[in-house]
Amino acid sequence: MSDKDKKERLKELLRSIHEGEGEVDELRNEFKELLKSISPQDIPAIEQELVKEGVTPDEIAEMCDIHLDIFRESVEDAFGLEGVPKGHPLHTLYRENEEITKDAETLPLMLSSLREADDIEEKLEEFSERISDLLKIDRTHYSRQEMIIFPHIEKRGIEAVPRVLWRKHDENMDKVKKLLRMISKEGKEGFVDELEELSRDVSQSIMDMVFRENNILYPTLKELLSEGEWVAIAEQESDLGYYKIEPEDEWRSEEEPEYPYEVEKEISETELSELPEQLKDIIGEGVERDTYDVRNEDDFEVETGFLDKEEVNSLLRTLPVDITYIDKNNRVRYYSETERIFPRSRAIIGRPVKFCHPPKSVDKVKKILEKFRSGEKDKAEFWIQGDGAFIYIRYFPVRNEEDEYLGAVEVVQEVSEIRELEGEKRILDWKESD
Amino acid sequence: MSDKDKKERLKELLRSIHEGEGEVDELRNEFKELLKSISPQDIPAIEQELVKEGVTPDEIAEMCDIHLDIFRESVEDAFGLEGVPKGHPLHTLYRENEEITKDAETLPLMLSSLREADDIEEKLEEFSERISDLLKIDRTHYSRQEMIIFPHIEKRGIEAVPRVLWRKHDENMDKVKKLLRMISKEGKEGFVDELEELSRDVSQSIMDMVFRENNILYPTLKELLSEGEWVAIAEQESDLGYYKIEPEDEWRSEEEPEYPYEVEKEISETELSELPEQLKDIIGEGVERDTYDVRNEDDFEVETGFLDKEEVNSLLRTLPVDITYIDKNNRVRYYSETERIFPRSRAIIGRPVKFCHPPKSVDKVKKILEKFRSGEKDKAEFWIQGDGAFIYIRYFPVRNEEDEYLGAVEVVQEVSEIRELEGEKRILDWKESD
Numbered sequence: 099m100s101d102k103d104k105k106e107r108l109k110e111l112l113r114s115i116h117e118g119e120g121e122v123d124e125l126r127n128e129f130k131e132l133l134k135s136i137s138p139q140d141i142p143a144i145e146q147e148l149v150k151e152g153v154t155p156d157e158i159a160e161m162c163d164i165h166l167d168i169f170r171e172s173v174e175d176a177f178g179l180e181g182v183p184k185g186h187p188l189h190t191l192y193r194e195n196e197e198i199t200k201d202a203e204t205l206p207l208m209l210s211s212l213r214e215a216d217d218i219e220e221k222l223e224e225f226s227e228r229i230s231d232l233l234k235i236d237r238t239h240y241s242r243q244e245m246i247i248f249p250h251i252e253k254r255g256i257e258a259v260p261r262v263l264w265r266k267h268d269e270n271m272d273k274v275k276k277l278l279r280m281i282s283k284e285g286k287e288g289f290v291d292e293l294e295e296l297s298r299d300v301s302q303s304i305m306d307m308v309f310r311e312n313n314i315l316y317p318t319l320k321e322l323l324s325e326g327e328w329v330a331i332a333e334q335e336s337d338l339g340y341y342k343i344e345p346e347d348e349w350r351s352e353e354e355p356e357y358p359y360e361v362e363k364e365i366s367e368t369e370l371s372e373l374p375e376q377l378k379d380i381i382g383e384g385v386e387r388d389t390y391d392v393r394n395e396d397d398f399e400v401e402t403g404f405l406d407k408e409e410v411n412s413l414l415r416t417l418p419v420d421i422t423y424i425d426k427n428n429r430v431r432y433y434s435e436t437e438r439i440f441p442r443s444r445a446i447i448g449r450p451v452k453f454c455h456p457p458k459s460v461d462k463v464k465k466i467l468e469k470f471r472s473g474e475k476d477k478a479e480f481w482i483q484g485d486g487a488f489i490y491i492r493y494f495p496v497r498n499e500e501d502e503y504l505g506a507v508e509v510v511q512e513v514s515e516i517r518e519l520e521g522e523k524r525i526l527d528w529k530e531s532d
Numbered sequence: 533m534s535d536k537d538k539k540e541r542l543k544e545l546l547r548s549i550h551e552g553e554g555e556v557d558e559l560r561n562e563f564k565e566l567l568k569s570i571s572p573q574d575i576p577a578i579e580q581e582l583v584k585e586g587v588t589p590d591e592i593a594e595m596c597d598i599h600l601d602i603f604r605e606s607v608e609d610a611f612g613l614e615g616v617p618k619g620h621p622l623h624t625l626y627r628e629n630e631e632i633t634k635d636a637e638t639l640p641l642m643l644s645s646l647r648e649a650d651d652i653e654e655k656l657e658e659f660s661e662r663i664s665d666l667l668k669i670d671r672t673h674y675s676r677q678e679m680i681i682f683p684h685i686e687k688r689g690i691e692a693v694p695r696v697l698w699r700k701h702d703e704n705m706d707k708v709k710k711l712l713r714m715i716s717k718e719g720k721e722g723f724v725d726e727l728e729e730l731s732r733d734v735s736q737s738i739m740d741m742v743f744r745e746n747n748i749l750y751p752t753l754k755e756l757l758s759e760g761e762w763v764a765i766a767e768q769e770s771d772l773g774y775y776k777i778e779p780e781d782e783w784r785s786e787e788e789p790e791y792p793y794e795v796e797k798e799i800s801e802t803e804l805s806e807l808p809e810q811l812k813d814i815i816g817e818g819v820e821r822d823t824y825d826v827r828n829e830d831d832f833e834v835e836t837g838f839l840d841k842e843e844v845n846s847l848l849r850t851l852p853v854d855i856t857y858i859d860k861n862n863r864v865r866y867y868s869e870t871e872r873i874f875p876r877s878r879a880i881i882g883r884p885v886k887f888c889h890p891p892k893s894v895d896k897v898k899k900i901l902e903k904f905r906s907g908e909k910d911k912a913e914f915w916i917q918g919d920g921a922f923i924y925i926r927y928f929p930v931r932n933e934e935d936e937y938l939g940a941v942e943v944v945q946e947v948s949e950i951r952e953l954e955g956e957k958r959i960l961d962w963k964e965s966d
Contacts, residue, residue: 241875245875245876245877245879245880245888246877246879247879248887249879249880249882249883249887250879252883252884252887253882257887260887261887261891264890264891265890265891265892268890268891268892330878330879331879333878334877334878334879337875337877338875338877357878357879357881358879358880358881358882358883359881359882388884390861390863390882390884391882392859392863392864392865392881392882398832398841398844399841400841400844400845400866401845401869401878402845402866402867402868402869402876402878402881403857403864403865403866403867403881404865404866404881405844405857405865405866407832407833407834408932408938409857409859409865409866409930409938409939410832410834410839410844411834411835411836411932412930412931412932412933412938413855413857413866413930413941416928416929416930416931416941417851417853417855417928417941417943418853418926418928418943419851419852419853421847421851423837423839423843423847425826425843427824429824429826430826430837431826431837431838431839431843432834432836432837432838432839432843432847433836433837434836435835435836441675441679441771441772442679442836443679443680443768443771443772444764444767444768444791444835444836445679445680445681445683445684445764445765445768445791445792446679446683446792447791447792447793447826447836447837447838448683448687448792448793448824448825448826449683449686449792450686450822450824453682453683453686453691453694453695454679456698456699456702457695457698457699457702458699458702458960459959459960462959462960462962463959465962465964466962469964478962478966479957480957480958480959480961480962481953481956481957482956482957482958483955483956488953490950490953491959492852494850494851494852495850496843496846496847496850497846497850498842498845498846499846504842504843504846505843507847507850507851509851509852511950513947513950513953516924516947516950516951517950517951517953519915519922519924519947519951521917522915522916522917523913523914523915523916524914524916525893525896525897525914525925526892526893526896527914528896528899528900528912528914530899530903532912
């Protein structure tokens, strides 16, 4: 069958399915088989043509669903997703890709309906909302991979793949933003044509990424990562969130989480042979694992990293705020040695805080600390001005992870420069002469 | 001799000294003896009268010098200052008190000259400068005692004396500020009278404090503090600075510094008997030393205090800035777990920083880090806006006390609230309903 014939047959089938003519399951199966014979990259273009030829958005939605079915099956084939339990981070990524596929596919279709729209403003608004939705892919699905997942393969020496994918993520989002900006130029000559062209491009780029992920990245992850590593990934996912789904909770593991800095594995010969062909081409020969150990003997390990004594002290001194910390008995335990706005001296270490303030403000300080201790307040803030300086003073209760009161901290900051900042200055604007 | 006669004789002597009549040394000695017979508190009033009766400011300056001589001698008598080497913190305090005395004494005299002044504006400006000078007493001489010295006697259970002195410091400074404000009301009826009255009051209050310090506080400190404690005090003094002097450098000690939190002494019977009578009355019976030990076993001691692991982590999480720290090998070592503006996950611990940024900004990041490492730059800052948020992003090199490069820190802060602050809010304005 020629592509043209296939398209005609698809159109007929869609109509029939939608109108409930005949045996729907059979029709869907025929439709599926037909779709499979078409290269996935060509499908959006065919859908596009169908819309032009009068297929309604409802019918197209049906088509998307069927396409998704196939898509799901083909992915399951590729790396046996059926073995991956619901709620497993890989399962979640895959489900998001279904949503992303759906949204990317409908984008050019929605746009085609613009030409026939009675109320173009309304259509554009709807369109604009859908495009804005796509920006969320970046903050969730893409970011989770960039921030939580890539480090696991980087640690094994696979460095180029994450860089390429991240660059593509950014390109995709740049295109989405361009599309959003274009909408505001309604009325310009050739507006709909330009919009249509760019939205097809956006759709295609996003679909390409889905394809890369499902066919290259996810099979790689499945092959390489230990169960402990998936436990670690699962612990962090929810901070970044998900694209239009909530992960299911079927998957449970007894393994201890294994964070990238704990991973010491090289890629074995067997693992290498199991990797997708496209990846093997990219990583090539001589992949060496990253042997850097970020942990040192005298470190002070906390939930979110490692610091040694020298670093704690130097880091606190470097911060652009002046810190004074009192313990739960209201005694000064620590202050940071900066170019302080309000000077502090070592003599105050161990001093009761009530003796550190001018007598007339002591009662207020005591009262604030009581409210911190009881949990009634989480902040007290003050600001004073003079000689061109604007001093911002904040007190906060310090609580441990069990929410127990450990003490309180005073944070003092000169903010006149912050108050005078104008416009924006991005890292890409940075120059050596700055 | 009646007070009136004394005053007349003082006036004659001043004239003669100033005009160089007769043997000046003899005249000065007679003047001194005469002054000693007058209560120190009465001297400013007498000076005041002398000015009214036509004694010139130059002559009065002479009188101040002679008064200071006596003053110095009487203090040396009181606690044997001659035993205290130049540069010893006690010696420095005493020398400042000479300067303070001189400035306080001349204040009402300067003002008297206002009545006869040709150019009152000019006089007022001069006057205003002199009064502003007095504010520096607070930032130097008073603050050094409040912050560096009082903790040493508090630790021995003497708590009331520091509170009373600090309150008086604040009262003195409030009066000085009031005097400054009053000057701006030139032209008001009774202006000069009011100014004269208040300046006498300021002068008297400041002199009173000098008297209390020289006669009560300093002898007490001399009696109680160990040489190590003076070494500790000397280490901190220069951060706060001095009132119109630079400490001499004759005093050297081999003792290790002993900070208040290291002091474990109670006041002995012998020490108690040596204390000035006025102090004994105030501290009374049953003084108990402060036994609180601010140090715990698992602490992490730094120059400016103590923190345990839980406190480091909780403190960093409490700060109103988001922190990400990379070590000198450009690997992420730590990030603070706050409600982060830019999310971070544990997976980035140990990750090369070049992999943590979008590919297109990586080159800028690398360049900035090179400049930090080489010492060419100490800051890189950026700011972006969107959705009502104003995000301020700063990078700083982290160096140890030997100025060696340890790594770099990213500090991210949402500053829209800071940019909208208006006026002032002082701690005294704090209410429970805030």
